[in-house]
Amino acid sequence: MLEIQGVTKRFFPGTVNERVALNHLSLDLKEGDFVTIIGSNGAGKSTLLNVISGRYPIDEGAILIGGRDISRMPEHKRARFVARVFQDPMAGTAPRLTLEENLSIAFDRGQRRGLSLAVTNKKREQYREALAKLDLGLENRLSLRVGMLSGGQRQALSLLMAAYQQPDILLLDEHTAALDPSRAELVTRLTGELIQENGLTALMVTHNMHQAIELGNRLVMMHEGNIVLEVDEDAKKTVTAEELLEEFAKTKGAHLSDRTMLD
Amino acid sequence: MIIALEIGLLYAVMAIGVYLTYRVLDFPDLTVDGSFTTGAATTAVFILAGAPPALAMVAGFLSGVIAGIITGGLHVWGNINPLLAGILTQIALYSINLRIMGKANLPLLRSETMFTPLRENQMLGTWASVAMFAVVAAIIGGLLYWFLGTRYGVAIRATGDNELMAKAQGINTGQGKIVGLAISNGLVALCGSLIAQYQGFADISMGIGLIVAGLASVIVGQAIFGMTAVWQAVFAAAIGSVIYRGIIQLALNAGLNPNDMKLISAVLVVLALTIPSLSPLKRRRQKRIRDKAVAQVGAQ
Numbered sequence: 001m002l003e004i005q006g007v008t009k010r011f012f013p014g015t016v017n018e019r020v021a022l023n024h025l026s027l028d029l030k031e032g033d034f035v036t037i038i039g040s041n042g043a044g045k046s047t048l049l050n051v052i053s054g055r056y057p058i059d060e061g062a063i064l065i066g067g068r069d070i071s072r073m074p075e076h077k078r079a080r081f082v083a084r085v086f087q088d089p090m091a092g093t094a095p096r097l098t099l100e101e102n103l104s105i106a107f108d109r110g111q112r113r114g115l116s117l118a119v120t121n122k123k124r125e126q127y128r129e130a131l132a133k134l135d136l137g138l139e140n141r142l143s144l145r146v147g148m149l150s151g152g153q154r155q156a157l158s159l160l161m162a163a164y165q166q167p168d169i170l171l172l173d174e175h176t177a178a179l180d181p182s183r184a185e186l187v188t189r190l191t192g193e194l195i196q197e198n199g200l201t202a203l204m205v206t207h208n209m210h211q212a213i214e215l216g217n218r219l220v221m222m223h224e225g226n227i228v229l230e231v232d233e234d235a236k237k238t239v240t241a242e243e244l245l246e247e248f249a250k251t252k253g254a255h256l257s258d259r260t261m262l263d
Numbered sequence: 264m265i266i267a268l269e270i271g272l273l274y275a276v277m278a279i280g281v282y283l284t285y286r287v288l289d290f291p292d293l294t295v296d297g298s299f300t301t302g303a304a305t306t307a308v309f310i311l312a313g314a315p316p317a318l319a320m321v322a323g324f325l326s327g328v329i330a331g332i333i334t335g336g337l338h339v340w341g342n343i344n345p346l347l348a349g350i351l352t353q354i355a356l357y358s359i360n361l362r363i364m365g366k367a368n369l370p371l372l373r374s375e376t377m378f379t380p381l382r383e384n385q386m387l388g389t390w391a392s393v394a395m396f397a398v399v400a401a402i403i404g405g406l407l408y409w410f411l412g413t414r415y416g417v418a419i420r421a422t423g424d425n426e427l428m429a430k431a432q433g434i435n436t437g438q439g440k441i442v443g444l445a446i447s448n449g450l451v452a453l454c455g456s457l458i459a460q461y462q463g464f465a466d467i468s469m470g471i472g473l474i475v476a477g478l479a480s481v482i483v484g485q486a487i488f489g490m491t492a493v494w495q496a497v498f499a500a501a502i503g504s505v506i507y508r509g510i511i512q513l514a515l516n517a518g519l520n521p522n523d524m525k526l527i528s529a530v531l532v533v534l535a536l537t538i539p540s541l542s543p544l545k546r547r548r549q550k551r552i553r554d555k556a557v558a559q560v561g562a563q
Contacts, residue, residue, distance in 0.1 A: 079433030117414070
């Protein structure tokens with residue numbers, strides 16, 4: 001489904017500040033794979049998601065989705081295949097638009113946006129149904145502006161909006177890191193449910209070891225722009241946080257991010 | 264005061280256009296000073312060449328659309344800062360406007376304009392013309408309200424509200440900005456076209472400082488009427504224009520001369536921007552917003 005072939009990304013190339021964020025990185029995801037990514041600070045985890053979504057252009061290599069090379073496709077066109085949830089709970093929704101207008105944006109992802117009304121009674125029912133799945137009571141507040149919601153509610157909504165049109169690839173960039181523990185747990189649970197129900201292919205960056213082991217069917221560890229450890233489906237069922245830390249210590253000069261949570 | 268009402272309603276067309284860029288797209292567009300005159304100049308030249316006023320106004324509108332596309336293109340394709348992109352187009356338009364008109368002032372007094380029938384029936388300066396102008400402003404405001412509720416319109420609003428999210432949701436934000444600027448400057452040019460016909464001439468300097476008048480209308484209107492819903496914000500911009508012209512009229516009546524108007528406009532914008540953020544008012548407003556949010560969201 002997703003093939004990342006020898007991708008290199010440099011920041012500030014040709015200057016003294018040049019930094020190689022991704023170093024000939026390759027990774028293959030089959031349809032339905034849910035891969036969690038852990039790694040040190042500056043390992044290139046977020047950069048990896050940003051080159052897949054098209055926010056940053058790549059310097060070398062190729063990115064294929066469903067066999068189609070999308071390496072040069074602009075960001076807004078890639079959105080037909082790739083959806084994202086950001087770390088910042090405010091980033092995935094438009095605060096001055098109402099809940100139903102935000103959902104209409106997600107509903108139209110990958111389609112031509114014409115001059116028909118964004119919110120009609122028929123669509124409103126669909127939005128209501130989708131919101132009801134979140135179990136947050138938002139389905140009765142369709143005309144509320146999203147800026148009025150809490151961070152947790154907005155992140156749950158971002159997740160729903162990202163998964164709404166069943167993207168080929170769902171990218172999650174530490175999307176629970178900025179939430180308080182109970183909200184983080186809620187969003188984590190919703191993430192698992194949405195991905196499983198829709199059979200989505202997903203990549204999730206996390207600092208939470210427990211989350212990385214609990215969620216998904218594969219796990220990769222990144223360091224200095226490359227993958228240093230891959231845990232496959234069978235191994236992931238039994239792997240523990242201690243074992244991962246031990247593996248990590250073997251990588252020369254590697255330290256897990258100081259924000260990593262072990263519980 | 265009826266004259267101020269008339270003028271305020273005519274300028275409401277511009278205020279609605281400024282609302283689209285300044286509030287919806289979050290793009291302070293300084294093209295306005297140039298595109299207003301471009302609309303006036305284009306319409307004047309068409310009318311003097313014997314074209315029907317309606318056609319002359321369509322041409323005026325389209326001249327503004329082109330100006331907006333240029334500013335948008337400079338920003339989107341040329342990566343030029345929004346303020347600078349607007350100023351560059353505005354300055355360039357000064358020369359273009361002179362080219363269009365051929366001289367600095369084009370009188371239309373003997374020509375057939377949109378307002379000739381009104382003038383001949385002595386309806387200008389009466390409540391009849393005020394009502395007519397109000398209907399025109401309402402139609403244009405209604406059209407913009409409709410557009411902002413369409414799938415394309417909501418995408419443009421999302422672009423101005425959270426561009427990162429808009430791109431992630433597959434919105435071509437660059438195109439949306441250009442379209443928004445085109446429509447906005449089209450409306451501004453249409454307003455220039457109306458004003459030229461109303462006052463009976465197009466003049467090279469008629470657009471100078473108008474962006475401040477446009478901003479004053481939008482900001483004053485929204486300070487008074489609020490901007491929570493889109494229809495409310497569009498309405499506020501239009502009424503803000505009438506209030507602004509009313510204030511200008513009062514200042515003139517109080518003995519200030521027309522040359523002081525730019526200063527008054529600027530002071531008005533500064534006051535409208537700063538007064539709502541003065542601490543006692545701000546505390547009250549924040550409390551109101553908080554109470555409203557608590558009431559609407561309830562305890563989870």
